[in-house]
Amino acid sequence: MDENKLISAEQFGMPSREPQLMLGNEAVARGAWEAGVHVVSSYPGTPSTEITEAAAKYEEVDVQWAPNEKVAAEVAFGAAMAGARAMTCMKHVGVNVAADPIFTAAYTGVNGGLVICCADDPAMHSSQNEQDSRYYARAAHIPMLEPADSQECLEYTKLAFELSEELDTPVFLRLTTRISHARSIVKQGKRESIPVKAYRKDMMKYVMMPAMARKRHVHVEKRESFLSEAANQMPINEITMRDQEIGVITSGACYQYVRDALPNASTLKLGMVYPMPMKLIKQFADQVKRLIVFEELEGLLEKDIRAAGIACEGKNLTGLQGELSVESIKHALLGTPMPVASGVDLPARPPVLCPGCPHRGVFYAVSKLGLRVMGDIGCYTLAALPPLSAMDACLCMGASIGMASGAERAQGKAFSKGTIAVLGDSTFLHSGIAPLIDAVYNRQSITVLILDNRITGMTGHQQNPASGLDIRNQPAPAVDIQKLCESCGVTHVSIVDPFDLKAVEKVLKEETERDEVSVVIARRACALLERSTIPPYVIDGCRNCGMCLKLACPAIERREKQVVINAALCIGCGMCAQVCPFKAIKEGVRAV
Amino acid sequence: MSQLSFDLVIVGVGGQGTLLASKIIGKLALSAGLGVKVSEVHGMSQRGGSVITHVRVGDAVHAPLVSLGAADYLISFEALEAARAAAYLKEDGIAIVNTQRILPMPVITGAAAYPADPLTAPPLSDHVVEAVDALTLAVEAGSQKAVNLVLLGRLSRHLAFEEEAWKHAIASSVPRATFATNLKAFEAGRV
Numbered sequence: 001m002d003e004n005k006l007i008s009a010e011q012f013g014m015p016s017r018e019p020q021l022m023l024g025n026e027a028v029a030r031g032a033w034e035a036g037v038h039v040v041s042s043y044p045g046t047p048s049t050e051i052t053e054a055a056a057k058y059e060e061v062d063v064q065w066a067p068n069e070k071v072a073a074e075v076a077f078g079a080a081m082a083g084a085r086a087m088t089c090m091k092h093v094g095v096n097v098a099a100d101p102i103f104t105a106a107y108t109g110v111n112g113g114l115v116i117c118c119a120d121d122p123a124m125h126s127s128q129n130e131q132d133s134r135y136y137a138r139a140a141h142i143p144m145l146e147p148a149d150s151q152e153c154l155e156y157t158k159l160a161f162e163l164s165e166e167l168d169t170p171v172f173l174r175l176t177t178r179i180s181h182a183r184s185i186v187k188q189g190k191r192e193s194i195p196v197k198a199y200r201k202d203m204m205k206y207v208m209m210p211a212m213a214r215k216r217h218v219h220v221e222k223r224e225s226f227l228s229e230a231a232n233q234m235p236i237n238e239i240t241m242r243d244q245e246i247g248v249i250t251s252g253a254c255y256q257y258v259r260d261a262l263p264n265a266s267t268l269k270l271g272m273v274y275p276m277p278m279k280l281i282k283q284f285a286d287q288v289k290r291l292i293v294f295e296e297l298e299g300l301l302e303k304d305i306r307a308a309g310i311a312c313e314g315k316n317l318t319g320l321q322g323e324l325s326v327e328s329i330k331h332a333l334l335g336t337p338m339p340v341a342s343g344v345d346l347p348a349r350p351p352v353l354c355p356g357c358p359h360r361g362v363f364y365a366v367s368k369l370g371l372r373v374m375g376d377i378g379c380y381t382l383a384a385l386p387p388l389s390a391m392d393a394c395l396c397m398g399a400s401i402g403m404a405s406g407a408e409r410a411q412g413k414a415f416s417k418g419t420i421a422v423l424g425d426s427t428f429l430h431s432g433i434a435p436l437i438d439a440v441y442n443r444q445s446i447t448v449l450i451l452d453n454r455i456t457g458m459t460g461h462q463q464n465p466a467s468g469l470d471i472r473n474q475p476a477p478a479v480d481i482q483k484l485c486e487s488c489g490v491t492h493v494s495i496v497d498p499f500d501l502k503a504v505e506k507v508l509k510e511e512t513e514r515d516e517v518s519v520v521i522a523r524r525a526c527a528l529l530e531r532s533t534i535p536p537y538v539i540d541g542c543r544n545c546g547m548c549l550k551l552a553c554p555a556i557e558r559r560e561k562q563v564v565i566n567a568a569l570c571i572g573c574g575m576c577a578q579v580c581p582f583k584a585i586k587e588g589v590r591a592v
Numbered sequence: 593m594s595q596l597s598f599d600l601v602i603v604g605v606g607g608q609g610t611l612l613a614s615k616i617i618g619k620l621a622l623s624a625g626l627g628v629k630v631s632e633v634h635g636m637s638q639r640g641g642s643v644i645t646h647v648r649v650g651d652a653v654h655a656p657l658v659s660l661g662a663a664d665y666l667i668s669f670e671a672l673e674a675a676r677a678a679a680y681l682k683e684d685g686i687a688i689v690n691t692q693r694i695l696p697m698p699v700i701t702g703a704a705a706y707p708a709d710p711l712t713a714p715p716l717s718d719h720v721v722e723a724v725d726a727l728t729l730a731v732e733a734g735s736q737k738a739v740n741l742v743l744l745g746r747l748s749r750h751l752a753f754e755e756e757a758w759k760h761a762i763a764s765s766v767p768r769a770t771f772a773t774n775l776k777a778f779e780a781g782r783v
Contacts, residue, residue, distance in 0.1 A: 021618040021628060046635035126635030149629075149656075182656035183618055183630040259654035326659045339660035342715040343676035347704035349696035351606060351641030379639060387701045458636065549701060554640050557695050558702065568727075568736060569694075 022186040024179040027150040029054035031157030036194030038084035041075035044459040045091030046126035047180040048119035068430040069094035080114035083197030089117040106140045107216040109168035113161035119175040122296040123322040132297035137274035144172035144274040148255045150184040178253040228275040236271025247288025261329035355555040356527035356571035358498040363390040365504040376400040376423035379457045398431030404446040422449045426456040426464040440489035453526040485519045492518035534572025535588040548576040597650035599658040603677040604669030606638040613740040614645040620761040621649045631656040675710035690726040729780040738777035745781025
């Protein structure tokens with residue numbers, strides 16, 4: 001792909017060792033590389049995805065996409081146990097999936113360093129909830145570092161590996177969207193030469209049966225009390241005294257907001273948010289008149305500080321919802337009026353399925369048939385919005401199938417004749433297989449629709465085990481989803497082209513009627529992956545009936561007396577031509 | 593007025609290439625030895641939703657986000673999105689707006705109406721608005737994808753970076769094969 005090669009920075013006198021503007025996520029990857037990381041295994045999830053993508057650009061590192069976060073964490077743990085420095089990256093809800101190995105890895109500890117990056121998404125820019133990963137650090141007794149800009153992303157990642165090996169524990173690196181997806185200047189270093197340590201069988205440390213785990217639990221507790229004490233001397237927990245009227249304890253992106261909003265306030269910036277340096281906090285509290293904790297999501301720091309007998313304010317000023325900002329901190333503390341965003345009376349612009357998206361035809365048919373849809377996590381969740389309005393529920397990765405089974409248990413078999421479970425290829429491989437087995441085993445009659453576009457779409461096109469490619473776009477074995485479903489005991493597995501609307505409608509009608517579990521695979525590559533060479537469609541003789549608008553295609557616009565196709569957006573999928581009752585939509589003329 | 597410390601907000605519709613514009617300004621600031629932070633939107637909004645990128649350039653930049661009422665400049669790739677983001681501008685802030693219209697789904701379905709002229713109505717009418725037909729200029733330069741460079745060219749009139757510095761930043765941000773087109777689009781916006 002020569003045309004994609006960039007003109008090198010060196011050509012313009014900017015040697016690559018000069019400071020670079022890096023995403024927080026890229027800086028984490030750089031930090032891991034500098035720390036000599038050997039293995040990175042992750043499942044994509046906004047806002048964490050680019051860490052692993054950036055790591056894959058360093059050829060010395062063995063980087064892979066795993067089918068889900070649990071597998072990713074287990075691979076990283078296995079690598080660390082076998083002596084390598086290893087990292088696994090995920091979004092906040094991914095930690096739920098990986099929680100099982102993570103909690104017990106806290107007992108076993110490591111051999112090579114193990115870093116778990118989790119990226120929270122306050123304000124839910126691209127997530128289904130606002131859970132706070134800092135609870136996991138407390139629950140699993142795993143130390144957690146939180147950087148406040150890209151330079152710290154790099155440095156804290158290196159520190160996390162050191163702590164991991166020194167304290168014999170996995171270490172969490174916690175990011176939030178505004179750290180992961182903000183670019184700031186990073187000074188880069190060299191890669192440390194860290195050899196893979198020897199593998200050593202150690203039953204007492206790595207076989208977590210009750211007798212051994214009881215002993216390891218003692219180690220966990222000792223480690224935590226040691227670190228709680230050491231935290232008071234760690235340079236990343238830093239007091240900066242300014243005006244003594246107000247002292248703020250904060251971390252991560254909130255620290256940056258505080259510095260802009262309250263430039264004169266004294267600060268205690270926590271680089272390690274668990275365990276907390278309680279003596280240092282007490283010392284800081286004693287030096288300021290009013291102590292305030294600014295933190296996004298839960299009021300965790302605040303609760304712990306108050307539990308230690310130190311008076312402070314926090315969530316009473318900001319609430320639990322969404323992100324903080326310079327404006328909200330000024331408003332909370334100085335009473336500055338909260339600026340009002342413009343555009344409340346303007347038409348909203350929700351995200352939509354792209355022009356030519358293969359999911360569109362499927363949901364058009366589903367909507368036409370009036371089926372109930374147990375939905376899932378992916379681009380196709382956008383079909384919940386009008387005019388397709390084709391989704392009844394969306395909970396978490398892979399939940400569509402279990403929800404459909406549960407609904408049938410509640411409402412009876414007839415209910416499943418008007419219901420489908422819908423999920424993508426990557427989501428199916430992530431956590432849809434076990435519920436499919438459950439449905440077959442427990443004699444359900446649900447219909448599962450797998451939208452197989454060969455890629456993990458919403459997070460920005462990451463390869464998955466059915467893509468036939470690995471993270472570096474090298475050929476890889478591909479799971480045959482049809483055979484996989486058949487071997488789970490599904491006897492009726494059909495494949496349909498989602499661009500063929502009649503065929504989709506027919507197969508959905510037939511399969512929902514069945515009294516047993518059936519699977520429909522709608523197979524066509526993501527429209528953003530395979531660029532169309534078909535010229536844009538045109539409308540000639542429009543009667544303005546509006547049928548084509550039901551497709552919810554952003555390339556189709558209604559003007560005063562007719563509908564037009566926006567040639568700049570249309571990719572020529574031709575679905576609109578199939579739904580036009582007057583055959584007024586036709587393939588356009590190829591530009592020379 | 594030309595300045596080397598500024599807050600900029602770039603808005604548009606997911607998929608329009610707003611990230612390239614911020615990348616170029618980021619590199620420009622970096623090569624000029626200035627502090628810079630850029631905050632991007634990845635994920636769901638990139639699928640045709642409203643997108644916003646914050647760019648903060650200066651010596652003491654902390655927050656990665658521009659505060660409402662603090663932006664010196666607003667670049668909008670789409671007319672309606674300019675109106676939506678108008679509150680980011682400070683009183684004497686300047687909006688550079690591509691006149692292109694992309695209808696959002698509620699307008700396509702008839703649930704809402706696209707404003708008659710978002711560029712001359714409040715809240716944008718309270719500010720200096722530079723309307724640019726960037727799509728036409730980009731197509732003339734050789735690619736409709738070069739809208740971002742046309743708009744950057746227009747912004748460059750207000751900033752004190754030298755033309756050579758812009759060229760270097762563009763060259764190190766775009767594929768080699770598209771450099772000539774992109775530079776042409778930049779110059780079309782700058783003149």
